[in-house]
Amino acid sequence: MSKTKLLQGNDACAEGALYAGCRFFAGYPITPSTEVAEFMSKELPKVGGHFIQMEDEIAAMGAVIGGSLAGAKSLTATSGPGFSLKQESLGYAMLTEVPCVVLNVMRGGPSTGVPTGPGQSDIMQCKWGTHGDHPVICLTPGYVQEIFDETIRAFNLSEKYRTPVIIAYDEIVGHMRERVEIPDAGVIPVIDRTKPPKGLDKYLPYDDTKGDVPPMANFFEGYRYHVTGLNHAPDGFPVNASPRIQTDEERLIRKVDGNRKDICKNETYKLEDAEIAIFAYGSTARGAKDAIDAARAEGIKVGLFRPLTIWPFPDEAVAEVAKKVKTIIVPELSLGQIILEVQRVSAGQCKIEGIFRVDGDPIYPAQILAKIKEVK
Amino acid sequence: MAFDYNQFIRAGKLPHIWCPGCTYGIVFKSIIRSLDAIKQNKDDLAVVSGIGCASRLPGYLDANTLHTAHGRALTFATGIKMVRPEKRVIALSGDGDATAIGGNHFIHACRRNIDITVLVLNNFIYGMTGGQHSPTTPKGHIATTMPYGNIDPNFDIPKLAIGAGASFVARGTAYHVPALDKLLIEAINHKGLSVVEIVNACPTTHGRRNKFKNPTDQLLWMKDTFLPAAAFEKLPPEKTEGKLPMGVLYKKEDATEYCENYDAMAQGVRQKIEGRA
Ligand SMILES: Cc1ncc(C[n+]2csc(CCOP(=O)(O)OP(=O)(O)O)c2C)c(N)n1
Ligand code: SF4
Numbered sequence: 313m314s315k316t317k318l319l320q321g322n323d324a325c326a327e328g329a330l331y332a333g334c335r336f337f338a339g340y341p342i343t344p345s346t347e348v349a350e351f352m353s354k355e356l357p358k359v360g361g362h363f364i365q366m367e368d369e370i371a372a373m374g375a376v377i378g379g380s381l382a383g384a385k386s387l388t389a390t391s392g393p394g395f396s397l398k399q400e401s402l403g404y405a406m407l408t409e410v411p412c413v414v415l416n417v418m419r420g421g422p423s424t425g426v427p428t429g430p431g432q433s434d435i436m437q438c439k440w441g442t443h444g445d446h447p448v449i450c451l452t453p454g455y456v457q458e459i460f461d462e463t464i465r466a467f468n469l470s471e472k473y474r475t476p477v478i479i480a481y482d483e484i485v486g487h488m489r490e491r492v493e494i495p496d497a498g499v500i501p502v503i504d505r506t507k508p509p510k511g512l513d514k515y516l517p518y519d520d521t522k523g524d525v526p527p528m529a530n531f532f533e534g535y536r537y538h539v540t541g542l543n544h545a546p547d548g549f550p551v552n553a554s555p556r557i558q559t560d561e562e563r564l565i566r567k568v569d570g571n572r573k574d575i576c577k578n579e580t581y582k583l584e585d586a587e588i589a590i591f592a593y594g595s596t597a598r599g600a601k602d603a604i605d606a607a608r609a610e611g612i613k614v615g616l617f618r619p620l621t622i623w624p625f626p627d628e629a630v631a632e633v634a635k636k637v638k639t640i641i642v643p644e645l646s647l648g649q650i651i652l653e654v655q656r657v658s659a660g661q662c663k664i665e666g667i668f669r670v671d672g673d674p675i676y677p678a679q680i681l682a683k684i685k686e687v688k
Numbered sequence: 689m690a691f692d693y694n695q696f697i698r699a700g701k702l703p704h705i706w707c708p709g710c711t712y713g714i715v716f717k718s719i720i721r722s723l724d725a726i727k728q729n730k731d732d733l734a735v736v737s738g739i740g741c742a743s744r745l746p747g748y749l750d751a752n753t754l755h756t757a758h759g760r761a762l763t764f765a766t767g768i769k770m771v772r773p774e775k776r777v778i779a780l781s782g783d784g785d786a787t788a789i790g791g792n793h794f795i796h797a798c799r800r801n802i803d804i805t806v807l808v809l810n811n812f813i814y815g816m817t818g819g820q821h822s823p824t825t826p827k828g829h830i831a832t833t834m835p836y837g838n839i840d841p842n843f844d845i846p847k848l849a850i851g852a853g854a855s856f857v858a859r860g861t862a863y864h865v866p867a868l869d870k871l872l873i874e875a876i877n878h879k880g881l882s883v884v885e886i887v888n889a890c891p892t893t894h895g896r897r898n899k900f901k902n903p904t905d906q907l908l909w910m911k912d913t914f915l916p917a918a919a920f921e922k923l924p925p926e927k928t929e930g931k932l933p934m935g936v937l938y939k940k941e942d943a944t945e946y947c948e949n950y951d952a953m954a955q956g957v958r959q960k961i962e963g964r965a
Contacts, residue, residue, distance in 0.1 A: 378767025
């Protein structure tokens with residue numbers, strides 16, 4: 313029997329993590345993400361998992377990678393300033409291909425910014441926050457039920473592709489309470505990392521001869537291998553100045569980019585006959601739906617494109633939209649970040665208009681409706 | 689029969705990156721002898737390091753090994769230990785790694801008294817980046833970022849560890865090798881967080897700039913400077929000037945260990961739930 317609960321977004325994330333088999337959480341408190349840590353600290357001991365509040369976000373990110381290597385599906389949750397602190401080790405997890413999930417509940421910034429207000433201005437940090445060339449998977453749920461579902465998907469993607477997965481949603485959906493259905497265990501499929509067969513003479517943790525995602529052994533399971541943040545050979549040991557560095561980094565990007573069909577997910581709303589499209593995610597997409605209904609009532613043909621996977625960016629799907637509409641409106645809780653991607657992929661085929669807001673308030677449907685009327 | 693180091697060395701991963709005269713090789717062999725002495729099963733051992741010359745050691749050691757980010761060894765090690773508390777975890781750092789960039793993690797790992805053996809290979813300098821001063825560089829010593837002589841006050845690593853709550857704290861040197869073997873065995877066997885400062889020489893970026901003409905001069909300096917703790921304590925203050933104690937400096941047997949505390953708490957929670965059911 314599935315359970316129905318009234319949950320806050322952050323609690324739904326924690327519920328989703330537990331459903332997906334997360335058994336380790338390391339974190340450091342920061343508004344507006346802290347409820348996730350609080351929930352996990354309460355629930356993990358009950359299910360044989362472990363919770364630890366570390367001394368800072370840098371430590372939390374390191375612990376999560378260690379926990380995952382030791383065999384536990386691992387989660388950390390944070391917001392703007394804490395997300396910045398996690399970046400070095402987030403890149404480490406990308407290069408070393410350690411699955412884990414990092415939640416960033418977005419607030420205003422830069423710096424301490426607006427701790428209790430919503431923001432979407434970390435969306436580029438999600439993509440480019442760490443150094444070097446690397447793949448990123450980032451999910452952007454906008455409803456509490458969706459946070460539950462997408463958290464499970466985040467763990468599944470991270471295990472399947474052996475890579476960290478970021479979940480980014482704004483404070484509004486993080487703190488909003490909605491009805492959530494939690495199915496019985498097993499109803500939603502849960503993916504675990506593929507392990508190498510037992511008894512190999514030699515286990516190569518980064519062997520790409522059989523595919524872009526090499527099987528991953530956990531520590532203490534008999535294959536004593538080496539993990540390093542240095543560029544490495546298939547056996548995990550450092551290599552310097554070798555063509556292998558380039559082919560390996562290209563593989564990392566390919567294992568995400570080459571599987572866009574599996575990773576990318578989006579929703580459209582009344583977009584089929586639209587002349588104006590709205591590109592929005594998270595709380596702004598919710599406001600956009602109301603504005604669309606109001607505009608449609610006045611006979612304006614407008615629809616929504618809502619990405620649930622924002623990285624990799626839905627290039628082809630947005631390019632299709634750009635071909636069909638006159639204008640794409642991009643409401644954002646930033647001074648213009650994701651609009652740059654919309655501009656890039658629409659390549660001049662339609663007009664692009666932004667609605668930017670960073671004063672700690674949401675973008676209201678009325679604001680979006682006014683813009684729709686303006687561009688009509 | 690000669691001691692078989694190969695049982696703990698990864699075939700084909702030598703030669704190591706360390707300079708001639710670097711004492712990290714001495715420490716490496718001491719670690720291997722101590723693992724052999726306690727009959728450590730390699731599959732049940734994780735060795736975690738940060739970044740620096742010292743932190744390259746795990747790459748040569750046949751175990752589950754993790755070379756992390758600068759200063760972060762203890763954070764990764766904490767995650768591993770929390771998830772698999774029954775396994776042996778050793779964290780290894782340079783002085784810069786452990787007490788500068790990783791200083792916060794160092795004191796907090798000590799405070800938790802989590803069962804990790806922390807080896808701080810103190811060569812008084814940043815070796816890998818070419819001899820910049822570290823939190824342990826002696827006053828007046830030349831470093832590439834202290835060209836006029838170091839003015840930075842420095843840490844006494846064992847005192848720092850004791851102050852922060854580690855339940856086993858010791859100091860050894862790359863000169864006093866049999867004593868170091870003994871210390872490592874005791875530290876690894878200790879339940880709780882154990883810190884061993886291991887005094888090392890970096891002839892390449894520290895020694896030669898500071899009047900140690902050759903690597904042996906630095907070893908002889910260790911010989912003259914470090915006295916067994918018991919002998920050190922008996923000396924009148926005027927005789928301890930410029931000397932430091934080595935050996936086990938602090939040991940608390942009854943300190944409770946972090947993972948055990950967690951698991952006891954978790955068990956209590958589960959029993960309560962079962963009782964209600
Ligand atoms: C975040 C970060 N900052 C700086 C560095 C550069 N770095 C590499 S090794 C090192 C110092 C190492 O000194 P120590 O820990 O004392 O070890 P040693 O090399 O002397 O053994 C520094 C500063 C880095 N890798 N990462
Ligand atoms: S630079 Fe110094 S610490 Fe590094 S290997 Fe050479 S001698 Fe050893």
